[in-house]
Amino acid sequence: MQEQMLETKSSERSESKPRRFDYTAVLDIAIGFGLFLAAWQAVFMLKYKPSYLLPSPYMVGERLVQLAQSGALETSTLITLERLAAGFSISIAIGVAVGLLMVNFKRFGRAMGSFCVGLQSYPSIAWVPFAILLVGLNNEGIIFVVVISSAFSMMLSTYSGIRNIPPIYIKAGRNMGQSRISLFKNVMLPASYPSLITGVRQTWSFAWHALIGAEILMASIGLGALLEFGANFARMDQIIAAMVMIFLIGFLVDKLLFWKIEDRIRTTRGLNVIQK
Amino acid sequence: MQKNEEEYGGAPLSAYASAGQPSSKVLEIENLRKVHVRNNGKQQEDLVVIESVNFSVNEGEFVTIIGPSGCGKSTLLNIIAGLESHNGGDIVVRGHRVPSTGPDIVMIFQEDALFPWLTVLDNVAFGLRRKGISKSERRRIAMQYIELVQLGHFADSYVHQLSGGMKQRVSIARGLSMNPRVLLMDEPFGALDYRTREILQQQIQEIHAKTKKTILFVTHDVREAVSLGDRVILLTHRPSKIKQQYVVDLPRPRSSEDPQLHGLINIIQKELKEEIKYAGTDVGNEII
Ligand SMILES: Nc1ncnc2c1ncn2[C@@H]1O[C@H](COP(=O)(O)OP(=O)(O)OP(=O)(O)O)[C@@H](O)[C@H]1O
Ligand SMILES: [Mg+2]
Numbered sequence: 001m002q003e004q005m006l007e008t009k010s011s012e013r014s015e016s017k018p019r020r021f022d023y024t025a026v027l028d029i030a031i032g033f034g035l036f037l038a039a040w041q042a043v044f045m046l047k048y049k050p051s052y053l054l055p056s057p058y059m060v061g062e063r064l065v066q067l068a069q070s071g072a073l074e075t076s077t078l079i080t081l082e083r084l085a086a087g088f089s090i091s092i093a094i095g096v097a098v099g100l101l102m103v104n105f106k107r108f109g110r111a112m113g114s115f116c117v118g119l120q121s122y123p124s125i126a127w128v129p130f131a132i133l134l135v136g137l138n139n140e141g142i143i144f145v146v147v148i149s150s151a152f153s154m155m156l157s158t159y160s161g162i163r164n165i166p167p168i169y170i171k172a173g174r175n176m177g178q179s180r181i182s183l184f185k186n187v188m189l190p191a192s193y194p195s196l197i198t199g200v201r202q203t204w205s206f207a208w209h210a211l212i213g214a215e216i217l218m219a220s221i222g223l224g225a226l227l228e229f230g231a232n233f234a235r236m237d238q239i240i241a242a243m244v245m246i247f248l249i250g251f252l253v254d255k256l257l258f259w260k261i262e263d264r265i266r267t268t269r270g271l272n273v274i275q276k
Numbered sequence: 277m278q279k280n281e282e283e284y285g286g287a288p289l290s291a292y293a294s295a296g297q298p299s300s301k302v303l304e305i306e307n308l309r310k311v312h313v314r315n316n317g318k319q320q321e322d323l324v325v326i327e328s329v330n331f332s333v334n335e336g337e338f339v340t341i342i343g344p345s346g347c348g349k350s351t352l353l354n355i356i357a358g359l360e361s362h363n364g365g366d367i368v369v370r371g372h373r374v375p376s377t378g379p380d381i382v383m384i385f386q387e388d389a390l391f392p393w394l395t396v397l398d399n400v401a402f403g404l405r406r407k408g409i410s411k412s413e414r415r416r417i418a419m420q421y422i423e424l425v426q427l428g429h430f431a432d433s434y435v436h437q438l439s440g441g442m443k444q445r446v447s448i449a450r451g452l453s454m455n456p457r458v459l460l461m462d463e464p465f466g467a468l469d470y471r472t473r474e475i476l477q478q479q480i481q482e483i484h485a486k487t488k489k490t491i492l493f494v495t496h497d498v499r500e501a502v503s504l505g506d507r508v509i510l511l512t513h514r515p516s517k518i519k520q521q522y523v524v525d526l527p528r529p530r531s532s533e534d535p536q537l538h539g540l541i542n543i544i545q546k547e548l549k550e551e552i553k554y555a556g557t558d559v560g561n562e563i564i
């Protein structure tokens with residue numbers, strides 16, 4: 001009887017198949033974009049505003065091609081991405097480091113915790129005057145705004161992520177004779193990945209918002225600056241072209257990078273119970 | 277051994293009981309006392325959970341512990357495993373006081389304690405981590421124990437893909453693979469259905485016969501305690517003391533139809549019921 005039951009259980013095991021690519025999801029997204037463009041075109045054709053104020057999708061596309069040919073698009077996008085990479089990684093590094101200190105030193109954690117909550121919701125634009133005077137109207141000043149606007153979010157998620165690890169995992173790790181370092185590296189860290197990755201995503205979003213804001217006010221090159229010049233020269237096609245780029249970067253980073261990582265973590269742990 | 281009388285609390289053993297064979301003691305619990313500090317909202321309250329518990333476990337012995345819910349069984353195992361502090365008395369392992377938790381005493385927890393981010397194979401191999409063996413060697417050893425609990429086909433599965441009974445078997449494999457002196461099991465089959473439970477009881481007995489591990493096994497099921505144990509320790513309601521110990525001197529494999537087994541089950545059941553009754557009034561007092 002025993003053998004039998006175990007046998008059936010074993011044969012139930014699923015064959016390992018590569019996960020099929022979900023074309024319908026891509027199709028849905030494409031249809032969404034298509035409908036948006038169609039609506040835009042329709043509004044344009046109503047001639048409700050003159051075309052220099054409300055250009056058609058085609059005109060914006062043309063402007064994008066022009067900007068690309070002149071090299072301005074590439075330069076702006078690259079410098080923006082560079083600032084983003086710098087600011088974001090500094091934020092993550094500081095956030096994780098301070099977050100860990102907060103876990104280790106209880107009173108520091110408590111004090112810092114409430115401080116972080118306040119600073120996390122502080123508007124990033126409101127750091128700009130402070131940054132200009134303290135750091136300067138330069139690249140470092142912009143990165144300063146990005147870091148100070150996003151690091152607190154990473155601190156908080158590291159802090160709460162590690163504090164909320166189910167105690168049973170730590171008990172199990174100790175029970176298996178793990179040293180403090182191994183316990184941290186091999187139990188606490190992986191146990192907190194689901195909340196850490198959510199924190200990383202949120203930090204990225206704070207950083208991205210802060211960066212474009214800071215670029216509009218502080219930069220002479222970059223996508224934010226492209227927006228600002230568009231406004232100064234009344235070039236709506238350029239403004240929308242820059243908006244499209246900003247949208248695309250946000251979409252690609254979140255959807256293709258973070259969402260994928262988060263989905264993988266959640267799937268291996270069986271946390272994706274509700275299907276997307 | 278001379279200490280037998282004292283060891284068994286001097287209480288009269290049941291008709292089925294006989295003195296334990298002389299063999300070396302692996303684990304001795306001396307005068308153990310544990311006070312939990314309970315925070316209920318504003319006040320702190322001291323809760324004496326364990327009060328002067330004394331017993332010892334011999335090499336290779338399968339000892340089961342039974343007692344009413346909330347009497348402190350998990351607490352007792354946690355203390356023995358070095359995962360919780362105690363407020364008095366000593367835990368002696370082979371003549372040494374346990375300084376902290378280590379691979380000598382391994383616990384299989386009441387709740388699911390497998391790591392969801394690792395596969396079955398890596399979960400089992402995790403316990404072998406610190407011994408300075410290579411990853412492939414760890415996996416090779418782990419695989420043997422996974423096969424011992426008959427889960428070879430599931431080595432690459434993640435934990436959430438397993439049933440409750442399979443998870444328990446992985447936990448058992450993880451505990452065994454560390455080759456501990458003493459294996460502590462805290463109601464390992466408590467949450468399983470009857471049939472799976474029977475199969476696992478069978479398996480743990482086979483494993484015990486094969487590996488000669490010393491096992492301390494907590495359960496709230498008298499039948500399970502009697503059919504698995506060489507000796508059954510009955511705890512009182514909180515603060516728990518040892519009420520009685522029963523040596524189960526019946527041949528293995530044990531049949532559930534054995535009248536002697538039934539007799540012992542009935543006796544222990546009666547004693548346990550009394551404790552549960554007390555535990556009930558105890559809870560009542562607490563609410564007031
Ligand atoms: N960390 C804790 N702090 C305060 N009180 C605790 C703590 N852990 C357990 N207790 C209390 O100690 C008592 C014993 O708990 P324990 O978990 O050891 O019981 P148990 O015998 O294992 O019960 P069960 O059979 O239901 O698993 C309970 O009354 C519980 O409320
Ligand atoms: Mg318990």
